[in-house]
Amino acid sequence: MYYEEKIINGVLMCRKHPDGQWQQVSIELLSTRFVQLQADRDALQSRVDALEAYVREILTDLRESAKADLFGIEDDLKTLEALAHKESE
Secondary structure (H helix, E strand, O other): OOOEEEEEOOEEEEEOOOOOOOEEOOHHHHHHHHHHHHHHHHHHHHHHHHHHHHHHHHHHHHHHHHHHHHHHHHHHHHHHHHHHHHHHO
């Protein structure tokens, strides 16, 4: 089945045969497409929102993990400094 669309003079036109006459796409079809595109957009926005929340959660976990690692390193350095101080006495 052949179907082609093209905007001519600002109007969406279609034809159902390669050599067929261009006809204006009906307002009903445009309305149906508009409603479907809104639903698709809303579904995609929900997915984006969920992904953003997931990324925020991962970044928070990484930040907390890095802080814990830094505190652990600081504790290890303090322990090493204390041992070095004891050995130098």
